[in-house]
Amino acid sequence: EGEGPKSETRSTCPYCGVGCGVIIASDGAQITGVRGDPDHPANFGKLCTKGSTLHLTATPQVTRQTRLLQPMQRLQRGQAPVAISWDAALDLASERIAGIVQAHGPDAVGLYLSGQLLTEDYYVFNKLAKGLLGTNNVDTNSRLCMSSAVAGYKLTLGADAPPACYDDVNHAQCLFIVGSNAAYAHPILFRRVEEAKRANPAMKVIVADPRRTDTAELADLFLPLLPGSDVALFHGLLHIMLWEGWTDPAYIAAHTSGFDELKALVREYTPESVAQTCGLRKEDLFTAAKWFATSPATLSLYCQGLNQSSSGTAKNATLINLHLATGQIGKPGAGPFSLTGQPNAMGGREVGGLANLLSAHRDLANPAHRAEVAALWGVPDVPEKPGKTAVEMFQAAADGEIKALWIACTNPAQSMPDQAIVRRALQRAEFVIVQEAFATAATCDFADLLLPATTWGEKEGTVTNSERRISRVRAALPAAGEARHDWRIAVDVAQRLESRLRPGQPSLFDYPTPESVWLEHRDSTRGRDLDITGMSYAQLEAQPQQWPQPEGAARGAVRLYENGVFPTADGRARFAALPHRPLAEPRESHFPFSLTTGRLRDQWHGMTRTGTLGRLFGHVAEPTVQLHPQDMERRGLKEGDLVHVTSKRGSIVLPAQSDTGLGLSQAFIAMHWGPEYLSGRSSVGEPLAGVNALTTSAYCPSSKQPELKHAAVKVLKA
Numbered sequence: 001e002g003e004g005p006k007s008e009t010r011s012t013c014p015y016c017g018v019g020c021g022v023i024i025a026s027d028g029a030q031i032t033g034v035r036g037d038p039d040h041p042a043n044f045g046k047l048c049t050k051g052s053t054l055h056l057t058a059t060p061q062v063t064r065q066t067r068l069l070q071p072m073q074r075l076q077r078g079q080a081p082v083a084i085s086w087d088a089a090l091d092l093a094s095e096r097i098a099g100i101v102q103a104h105g106p107d108a109v110g111l112y113l114s115g116q117l118l119t120e121d122y123y124v125f126n127k128l129a130k131g132l133l134g135t136n137n138v139d140t141n142s143r144l145c146m147s148s149a150v151a152g153y154k155l156t157l158g159a160d161a162p163p164a165c166y167d168d169v170n171h172a173q174c175l176f177i178v179g180s181n182a183a184y185a186h187p188i189l190f191r192r193v194e195e196a197k198r199a200n201p202a203m204k205v206i207v208a209d210p211r212r213t214d215t216a217e218l219a220d221l222f223l224p225l226l227p228g229s230d231v232a233l234f235h236g237l238l239h240i241m242l243w244e245g246w247t248d249p250a251y252i253a254a255h256t257s258g259f260d261e262l263k264a265l266v267r268e269y270t271p272e273s274v275a276q277t278c279g280l281r282k283e284d285l286f287t288a289a290k291w292f293a294t295s296p297a298t299l300s301l302y303c304q305g306l307n308q309s310s311s312g313t314a315k316n317a318t319l320i321n322l323h324l325a326t327g328q329i330g331k332p333g334a335g336p337f338s339l340t341g342q343p344n345a346m347g348g349r350e351v352g353g354l355a356n357l358l359s360a361h362r363d364l365a366n367p368a369h370r371a372e373v374a375a376l377w378g379v380p381d382v383p384e385k386p387g388k389t390a391v392e393m394f395q396a397a398a399d400g401e402i403k404a405l406w407i408a409c410t411n412p413a414q415s416m417p418d419q420a421i422v423r424r425a426l427q428r429a430e431f432v433i434v435q436e437a438f439a440t441a442a443t444c445d446f447a448d449l450l451l452p453a454t455t456w457g458e459k460e461g462t463v464t465n466s467e468r469r470i471s472r473v474r475a476a477l478p479a480a481g482e483a484r485h486d487w488r489i490a491v492d493v494a495q496r497l498e499s500r501l502r503p504g505q506p507s508l509f510d511y512p513t514p515e516s517v518w519l520e521h522r523d524s525t526r527g528r529d530l531d532i533t534g535m536s537y538a539q540l541e542a543q544p545q546q547w548p549q550p551e552g553a554a555r556g557a558v559r560l561y562e563n564g565v566f567p568t569a570d571g572r573a574r575f576a577a578l579p580h581r582p583l584a585e586p587r588e589s590h591f592p593f594s595l596t597t598g599r600l601r602d603q604w605h606g607m608t609r610t611g612t613l614g615r616l617f618g619h620v621a622e623p624t625v626q627l628h629p630q631d632m633e634r635r636g637l638k639e640g641d642l643v644h645v646t647s648k649r650g651s652i653v654l655p656a657q658s659d660t661g662l663g664l665s666q667a668f669i670a671m672h673w674g675p676e677y678l679s680g681r682s683s684v685g686e687p688l689a690g691v692n693a694l695t696t697s698a699y700c701p702s703s704k705q706p707e708l709k710h711a712a713v714k715v716l717k718a
């Protein structure tokens with residue numbers, strides 16, 4: 001028992017983008033419990049298995065075993081790091097970064113961040129790179145998560161703003177769930193879906209997914225489409241809607257542009273050809289088109305099945321086409337609604353924390369936006385040259401172009417596709433900083449300098465969930481060991497860099513508290529689509545709010561585009577006439593299986609946190625590759641037989657498991673398992689750091705999001 005007073009602290013779950021409110025109980029020395037916040041509008045007191053066990057991942061024992069508790073320097077690569085003081089660590093970081101900038105220019109530095117950082121952390125890092133160093137090489141693992149959703153929204157609706165809200169689930173008469181296993185990835189939102197279906201059994205649920213997941217169990221209509229065929233499906237549905245007269249010509253005429261071009265394109269997507277491309281039945285296409293178009297309100301929920309694709313932007317945009325063509329947007333229960341993977345991928349986008357964005361959803365490519373941000377920051381300019389996106393950044397480091405990498409709150413050695421490139425990048429870079437809460441993250445092994453960061457239960461700031469709702473994250477305990485807040489570390493390094501790079505000038509990083517960072521961010525949103533100038537930290541203390549909430553508005557906007565006006569030059573939404581394109585790496589005779597990856601119910605990302613709890617292995621105890629029973633039989637495999645799963649990039653060994661939910665010639669492996677659970681080698685014989693040794697770094701040309709959802713593999717008995 002701790003000696004301090006028992007207290008309760010309201011905060012937010014750090015796992016998924018549902019963004020559930022939690023109440024943390026502590027005794028002054030440790031966190032003793034966690035329960036759902038009954039007043040939080042994301043979850044009304046409910047928590048899933050991951051959220052409800054958070055306190056067990058923060059016990060003193062787990063902290064001692066897993067956390068990075070003091071700054072460490074690795075004097076020689078391959079050797080154990082040694083502890084150093086914060087002053088020495090910060091001096092070293094600023095000296096090495098400034099030295100590399102002076103010798104090779106600012107683009108020799110790359111910052112790789114995380115959708116798990118808080119908005120305030122993100123803001124400081126982004127300003128540090130773009131305002132102080134003078135490079136746009138700042139990207140995040142949101143590139144692996146939501147960048148196709150961003151590009152899809154901007155292309156069609158004019159802004160990166162999910163128009164719907166969670167309550168729309170209760171108003172929908174048709175739910176179209178596509179590329180999302182929400183039952184596992186967004187459990188508390190899915191519970192809302194189950195309750196809505198129970199309360200209104202007439203509500204039609206369509207689930208489109210190559211795998212028959214637990215989410216699909218709720219479906220009135222399940223569409224097991226072939227991997228990568230989503231764009232063809234959406235065009236095929238529009239073709240049928242047009243043919244049957246199920247579109248909404250009045251909405252199209254009043255609020256959109258570009259329909260004629262799309263109409264001409266979808267002419268060739270006949271039910272026969274689409275049924276074949278997607279591996280679906282024609283009659284199911286008709287049923288889906290009818291329910292979607294003619295229901296009083298249709299809501300689409302979608303996630304990584306659309307985003308993590310070499311056609312990610314096209315998949316997002318062509319789904320939004322369906323909402324625009326049928327007027328299923330801007331009214332209760334209707335709209336396209338991207339489910340955010342990570343807890344704060346939204347907040348990161350809001351402050352411009354991607355290589356192609358600037359503060360408050362501004363675009364780097366827009367000279368007026370660059371000038372506005374430079375004026376806000378008080379710097380002469382913001383560099384014009386686009387920064388390197390995630391895959392490009394590690395490739396540039398592997399090629400020797402980027403010489404310093406600063407990685408914060410993410411584990412690219414495990415989570416990036418094509419791990420051999422990431423490994424080469426981390427080995428070739430002259431200086432690698434890893435700013436991390438967990439010493440167990442595989443990327444720590446490559447760090448020259450390790451900076452210990454605070455984590456859930458210790459941090460203060462804000463996050464934004466999938467429905468644009470900003471919630472406070474609060475500390476229940478002081479920082480563990482010598483850990484510091486991520487925004488604070490960025491400020492500490494920035495101030496030292498300022499004395500080297502712009503001596504004698506007033507600091508751009510004079511932030512005493514996270515609130516002071518947030519207030520600057522708030523100012524940057526004035527007049528933008530996400531304007532929050534009417535919001536305050538004090539209001540958020542009392543109640544999370546949805547953006548936008550411009551000055552004078554008492555509360556945030558529940559739903560967007562109810563007036564049919566979109567944030568484009570002419571106020572009209574734009575149809576996207578983009579064709580279906582094949583997968584980056586189709587199956588072939590040597591690699592005859594389609595590998596898809598996805599989440600487990602009880603694990604999160606690379607398992608640095610959830611992997612510390614035995615009870616979270618009760619649902620799934622070990623990695624397996626799932627195959628259709630007929631594929632097992634054809635290869636002479638029995639349940640549990642070890643197999644080599646091999647792609648062009650690597651090979652791992654794991655037990656085979658039959659699953660009737662998969663199609664023939666498909667294989668599924670959960671994404672979470674790291675090196676301690678797997679054995680195998682990359683194609684060049686290097687050790688692996690996870691399942692992504694198999695996946696491809698081929699990416700969508702618009703969003704630059706890699707195709708983590710599909711790789712061609714072979715499966716051979718070990």
Ligand code: SF4
Pocket residue numbers: 013014015016017018019020043046047048049050051052186187188189
């Ligand atoms: Fe946390 Fe997501 Fe579960 Fe809510 S649904 S408790 S945010 S993991």
